[in-house]
Amino acid sequence: MLWAAWGKRGVPKPKKIVKLSSPGETTLRDLSEELGVSLTTISRALRGKQGMSDETRERIKAVAERRGYISNKAGATLSTGRLFSIGYIIPGEDRWPTGLLQADVMRGMLNELTPQGYSLHVYSESYFGTDRTSLLEAARRLRVDALALTIEHDDPIVPSSHPLPFPLVLINRRVEGLGANFVVADEERGGMIATAHLIESGHRRIAHIGGPSRTALERRLHGYRAALDAAGIAFDPALVVHADDVSWRGGYHACETLFERSGDRPTALFCGSDILAFGVLKYLENHAIRVPQDVAITSFDDSMFAEMTEPGLTSVRKSRHAMGREAARMLLALIDGKAAPAQIMLPVELIVRGSSDRPARLPARLRH
Amino acid sequence: MLWAAWGKRGVPKPKKIVKLSSPGETTLRDLSEELGVSLTTISRALRGKQGMSDETRERIKAVAERRGYISNKAGATLSTGRLFSIGYIIPGEDRWPTGLLQADVMRGMLNELTPQGYSLHVYSESYFGTDRTSLLEAARRLRVDALALTIEHDDPIVPSSHPLPFPLVLINRRVEGLGANFVVADEERGGMIATAHLIESGHRRIAHIGGPSRTALERRLHGYRAALDAAGIAFDPALVVHADDVSWRGGYHACETLFERSGDRPTALFCGSDILAFGVLKYLENHAIRVPQDVAITSFDDSMFAEMTEPGLTSVRKSRHAMGREAARMLLALIDGKAAPAQIMLPVELIVRGSSDRPARLPARLRH
DNA sequence: CTGAAAGCGCTTACAG
DNA sequence: CTGAAAGCGCTTACAG
Numbered sequence: 001m002l003w004a005a006w007g008k009r010g011v012p013k014p015k016k017i018v019k020l021s022s023p024g025e026t027t028l029r030d031l032s033e034e035l036g037v038s039l040t041t042i043s044r045a046l047r048g049k050q051g052m053s054d055e056t057r058e059r060i061k062a063v064a065e066r067r068g069y070i071s072n073k074a075g076a077t078l079s080t081g082r083l084f085s086i087g088y089i090i091p092g093e094d095r096w097p098t099g100l101l102q103a104d105v106m107r108g109m110l111n112e113l114t115p116q117g118y119s120l121h122v123y124s125e126s127y128f129g130t131d132r133t134s135l136l137e138a139a140r141r142l143r144v145d146a147l148a149l150t151i152e153h154d155d156p157i158v159p160s161s162h163p164l165p166f167p168l169v170l171i172n173r174r175v176e177g178l179g180a181n182f183v184v185a186d187e188e189r190g191g192m193i194a195t196a197h198l199i200e201s202g203h204r205r206i207a208h209i210g211g212p213s214r215t216a217l218e219r220r221l222h223g224y225r226a227a228l229d230a231a232g233i234a235f236d237p238a239l240v241v242h243a244d245d246v247s248w249r250g251g252y253h254a255c256e257t258l259f260e261r262s263g264d265r266p267t268a269l270f271c272g273s274d275i276l277a278f279g280v281l282k283y284l285e286n287h288a289i290r291v292p293q294d295v296a297i298t299s300f301d302d303s304m305f306a307e308m309t310e311p312g313l314t315s316v317r318k319s320r321h322a323m324g325r326e327a328a329r330m331l332l333a334l335i336d337g338k339a340a341p342a343q344i345m346l347p348v349e350l351i352v353r354g355s356s357d358r359p360a361r362l363p364a365r366l367r368h
Numbered sequence: 369m370l371w372a373a374w375g376k377r378g379v380p381k382p383k384k385i386v387k388l389s390s391p392g393e394t395t396l397r398d399l400s401e402e403l404g405v406s407l408t409t410i411s412r413a414l415r416g417k418q419g420m421s422d423e424t425r426e427r428i429k430a431v432a433e434r435r436g437y438i439s440n441k442a443g444a445t446l447s448t449g450r451l452f453s454i455g456y457i458i459p460g461e462d463r464w465p466t467g468l469l470q471a472d473v474m475r476g477m478l479n480e481l482t483p484q485g486y487s488l489h490v491y492s493e494s495y496f497g498t499d500r501t502s503l504l505e506a507a508r509r510l511r512v513d514a515l516a517l518t519i520e521h522d523d524p525i526v527p528s529s530h531p532l533p534f535p536l537v538l539i540n541r542r543v544e545g546l547g548a549n550f551v552v553a554d555e556e557r558g559g560m561i562a563t564a565h566l567i568e569s570g571h572r573r574i575a576h577i578g579g580p581s582r583t584a585l586e587r588r589l590h591g592y593r594a595a596l597d598a599a600g601i602a603f604d605p606a607l608v609v610h611a612d613d614v615s616w617r618g619g620y621h622a623c624e625t626l627f628e629r630s631g632d633r634p635t636a637l638f639c640g641s642d643i644l645a646f647g648v649l650k651y652l653e654n655h656a657i658r659v660p661q662d663v664a665i666t667s668f669d670d671s672m673f674a675e676m677t678e679p680g681l682t683s684v685r686k687s688r689h690a691m692g693r694e695a696a697r698m699l700l701a702l703i704d705g706k707a708a709p710a711q712i713m714l715p716v717e718l719i720v721r722g723s724s725d726r727p728a729r730l731p732a733r734l735r736h
Numbered sequence: 737c738t739g740a741a742a743g744c745g746c747t748t749a750c751a752g
Numbered sequence: 753c754t755g756a757a758a759g760c761g762c763t764t765a766c767a768g
Binding site: 039041044051052056 | 753754755756757759760761762
Binding site for chain 3: 405406407408409412419420421424443445446447448449
């Protein structure tokens with residue numbers, strides 16, 4: 001170390017800031033000197049390699065422990081070529097759901113990575129420059145073993161047909177032809193259970209407010225249709241409106257469009273996302289349409305909004321933490337050259353709150 | 369997006385997974401062989417050291433560029449003891465504001481760190497174990513040059529009287545006796561401008577809903593009092609209620625307490641945080657108290673809620689991005705042994721929306 | 737202005 | 753079961 005060297009040459013040690021890589025750091029050599037055992041043996045003992053006496057191993061471990069030995073990653077990296085780090089790229093700009101998603105996903109990843117000795121290096125997408133350097137080139141510069149990337153449902157994606165020469169896991173969205181692995185939630189099933197829940201309460205005219213196509217919201221729509229099909233309810237295009245953007249205003253206007261259409265009003269409504277639902281509730285409130293008495297609502301995301309509306313929003317929960325966890329496991333397997341599924345689809349669950357609360361015994365025909 | 373340039377390189381298709389630290393990586397030695405120049409000289413040229421001919425330097429740089437040379441950090445680290453990485457610790461559990469804060473702060477840090485060749489390593493607080501291993505010990509294991517830590521206003525803190533032997537910057541909150549540097553927002557001034565704005569609109573009976581003591585919310589309260597003082601308005605304890613916790617329910621109940629008190633009702637209300645304000649608006653709505661006609665509202669945080677309420681919430685904005693940026697600059701200075709202020713206090717601004725919109729010309733006395 | 741050499745801390749193929 | 757030695761890629765004090 002820099003400072004250690006200074007000390008040895010008799011140069012006065014600066015007092016102010018001491019780096020974390022402090023001079024006193026115990027090395028294998030220190031242990032070797034104290035134990036009278038070779039570096040080779042110590043390295044083996046500490047890394048749990050087979051083929052050595054238990055007694056030697058224990059003795060070494062005890063001393064390492066007492067001396068507070070911490071392996072210097074740089075030395076190991078240089079020697080093995082293994083970096084033991086995973087890169088995680090966060091979007092370069094702020095959009096509200098992003099932050100929450102990233103933090104939970106990161107925690108999920110860290111819980112897997114840290115015990116395995118991996119660290120998580122975070123980079124901003126904007127680092128790669130406005131000239132759109134290729135991800136491959138960027139990844140080389142990063143010096144990580146593999147990359148993870150979270151994609152929000154409305155992120156634009158330019159797919160590629162070239163498989164990547166390193167492990168890449170995309171979280172939250174599937175992008176075809178990328179040669180990546182994926183961790184996604186079962187959006188379609190989420191749409192299904194959110195709709196089925198309304199059907200089970202006796203609703204037949206169930207509307208849906210969705211979002212842009214080619215996003216998770218489209219898959220939720222598929223789930224909605226599947227649930228109707230399963231219940232033998234005919235799909236009515238007049239009951240579906242797509243919000244221009246996934247915002248509360250988008251939800252408000254979509255709801256407006258829906259309720260200003262002539263014909264029978266829906267008695268229930270499945271919103272493709274909580275943030276849309278927020279606008280929907282606002283519209284209904286403004287127009288004195290009661291929830292759940294006049295319209296029952298289910299939604300998707302189980303975000304903080306679900307708990308903050310009145311009544312609480314019944315919403316589909318997907319675990320961002322689990323996404324991170326599975327992504328990390330996938331990456332570790334891929335780095336070790338083990339087989340890993342091309343895609344992991346995580347289960348979802350419906351969190352039932354007041355917005356869909358309706359006397360289930362009331363026959364459906366009394367409601368129209 | 370990253371993806372755009374993706375297919376453009378004629379990268380040969382690898383048969384299986386190749387690590388990012390691929391064997392083909394160009395090293396200084398490769399450059400040395402091609403150029404017929406020593407490693408020493410190449411290293412110097414690439415790192416911009418003085419005392420060499422421009423011609424040699426340019427020749428070296430050109431070849432390095434052409435060969436796509438990327439310095440291997442592990443080698444440099446081993447040689448210099450400098451790690452070029454900053455640790456950032458995120459909370460181990462989920463609380464809503466956290467995620468947003470972390471993501472913005474990270475972006476702010478990355479914008480400073482990446483160009484300087486530093487990487488950001490993220491760790492979960494839970495990694496350090498429930499036994500509250502000392503931060504010092506934990507930091508040693510991390511192998512980073514310095515640490516940053518974001519503290520939410522309601523995070524518990526275990527203070528320490530031992531100064532730390534490495535650079536530590538605390539973001540968003542000041543903790544005494546820790547030997548750390550701080551980046552905080554000017555919470556007090558925020559409280560002041562949020563209150564002064566109401567005073568300028570002619571209000572005299574201005575209530576405040578605050579939060580726990582020893583948090584940022586307490587400093588916002590100080591700002592509120594300072595603004596009243598400056599305007600010659602007597603502080604009335606009956607107009608201040610502290611929410612039990614910083615949640616919308618906390619805000620709701622605090623508002624309930626406030627409005628059920630006998631005596632003159634306030635005509636304006638400064639909420640210590642948007643999430644409290646959310647509950648306040650709910651209470652007022654439920655009781656047919658109009659905003660801003662009956663009560664004008666200002667708040668703090670300028671979170672997504674501020675835009676999602678009706679009317680929009682006038683709220684104090686602090687830049688989390690700027691906090692990250694300043695924290696990173698501070699850390700870099702400290703690592704280099706340069707002087708850095710013990711604390712940087714960032715400015716705040718009031719974002720005016722409908723909730724405080726009131727005809728300013730109406731004399732105050734007509735309002736009671 | 738340039739280079740030869742030592743060394744950072746670790747791992748591992750090879751030899752005993 | 754254990755050790756001596758080479759080497760990973762870089763930087764820098766020292767010598768020319």
